[in-house]
Amino acid sequence: MAKDGRGGGTTPRRLTGRAFVDLAVWSTGFGAVIGAVFPLFAVALGVPSHNAFAPLFVTASLAAGVLVGLANHRIAMIVVGSRLDHMARSMAAVRHRLEEATLTGDWVACDPESCRIEVDSADAVGMVGDAFNALLVSLADMRRLDALSLKLSECLKSDLDFETRVRQVIELTRVEAGAVSGAMEMGEAAAGAELSESGRQRVAVPLVESDPSFGRLVFEFGDMWSSAAAAVAMAARHLGVAAQAEREQRELRHSAHHDPLTGLANRVLFTQALTRSIRELPEGRSLAVMFCDLDRFKPVNDTMGHDAGDALLVEVADRMRQVVRGDDLVARMGGDEFAVLVAGLEGPDHAREVADAIVRRVSHPVVLPKGEASISLSVGVVVVDDPRHDPAEVIARADEVMYVAKASGRGQHRIVGAGAL
Incomplete structure (x- = not known):
């Protein structure tokens, strides 16, 4: 580690920082040290001390050590330097290919196999080559992933x-x-x-x-x-x-199309479905619109609370769903008012049978947390057999007929045709 030059902290030593200069200093210095201590080895080997420490012998030892250090440095320059030079040239060629591919968008000549450096050793130089080859693979993977990301984005933006x-x-x-x-x-x-x-x-x-x-x-x-x-x-x-x-x-x-309390269709969805059903009504076929209103619902809210009233509405919605066919539509129109669309009547008595079943099913007592509630349902039914009828007028007419049923004693239904609309 080395000081960062600003008086605080340290920074990692540069990987390329004067590598061969440092090698020369260390090689020469180590050779000089060997030359300096060589007279001691000479004495240990039996050379007379007055000869081993003679100025000429000491000077020759130092000079020989320095020369050996310089020779080692030169050999390292030739052996390692040539390999590093070859690697640097190979990397530069790959860099040139990458630059061209970036400009042209043609990456065929830059796949990892054609650009990789041949590595035939496991030493530090070989590790550098392996790291470079791994970098090429990572770059290729990144390009491949980028291309996939663009294709995925285009695919998911489609209108399908x-x-x-x-x-x-x-x-x-x-x-x-x-x-x-x-x-x-x-x-x-x-x-x-x-x-x-x-x-x-x-x-x-x-x-x-x-x-x-x-x-x-x-x-x-x-x-x-x-x-x-x-x-x-x-x-x-x-x-x-x-x-x-x-x-x-x-x-x-x-x-936007369902009642949050009961999960039934709301008025918007019911009107849309009715409009479509009337418009697409086949010749000779008919449908029925039933407008339903709970009898004696207000006393439940007043005596048991709004939570009990909500629970009652949910139970009524479930009972109505159980009565109708899967392709019929039950909706909550607001408050304690419901509507049913029987899109394809199966005969002249079908609407009456469905209305009877709904009235009977809803009229069973409902057990609530604070007691039992006895309710009934008044239903107004309009049978439509002409695609020219207006949906809003059909709903309004069914509402009027429902009030006729309620005025007749509650817990009943009345059926009329839509011919008079």
């Missing part, structure tokens, strides 16, 4: 649906990373690299480290390149960001 983009990302990564197979797996499992049952190297990376519900990318390799795992990790990161954005968008779309 998310599932299609996932398949494209998996196939793109499989090809670019040289994998045998690739897939998206769901559920919790350990990430990392391991041998698969087929003996291939298996790499698994979660899309989102903190949330395993997003799944993970799993690729199998027959012959892994140095940064294959990094390529899989990069694909997982790109896909993880896209998956999080997709989930957020899906949640936003869901919250």
Whole structure:
């Protein structure tokens, strides 16, 4: 270590700092030391001391030591210097290729195999060559990963649906990373690299480290390149960001079209579905719109509290869902009002049967934390058989018919056709 020249701290000695000058100083100095102590060895070997310490002998010993040191330095310059010079020229040639490739974008002539330095020793010089070759491999891997990153970004920016983009990302990564197979797996499992049952190297990376519900990318390799795992990790990161954005968008779309309390469709989604169903109504077919209002809901809120009222609404929503078919739509229109869209009536009595079933199912007592609530449901039904009807007018008419049913004694339904709209 050496002082940094500013009075404080130290900095590492420069790797290239006067290497051969230092070698000359040390070689000459060591030779001089050997020459200085040589008379002592001479005495130990039986040379008379008056001869061994004679000025001429001492001077000759010092001169011989210095000459041997200088000779060693020169030999080192010839042997090591020539190898370093060859290595430096090879590195300079590779640097020139890299500069040209950077300007032209053509990296064919700069692959690690064609640019590598031949290393035939395990000494310090050989270690430098190995480090340079490893650097070339790392640079090639970085270019390969950069290219993959750009392709992944372009793929995920497309307007295709998310599932299609996932398949494209998996196939793109499989090809670019040289994998045998690739897939998206769901559920919790350990990430990392391991041998698969087929003996291939298996790499698994979660899309989102903190949330395993997003799944993970799993690729199998027959012959892994140095940064294959990094390529899989990069694909997982790109896909993880896209998956999080997709989930957020899906949640936003869901919250914009669904009631947060019951999970049912809201008025917006119900109106959209009704508009589409009326517009696409086949000739000779009909649909039914049912507008439903809970009877005696306010006393539950007043006597048991709003939490009990919310629990009651959730229970009513579940009961209505259980009655209708899977392709029928149940919505909460607001407060204690619900609506049902039966998009394809199966006969003249179908609407009446569905309304009867809903009224009976909802009218069963509901057990709440603070007691049992007895409620009923009034339903107004409008049957639509003409695609020219206005959806808003159909809903308004069903609302009016519901009040007729409620005025008739509650817990009942009334059905009218939409012909008068």
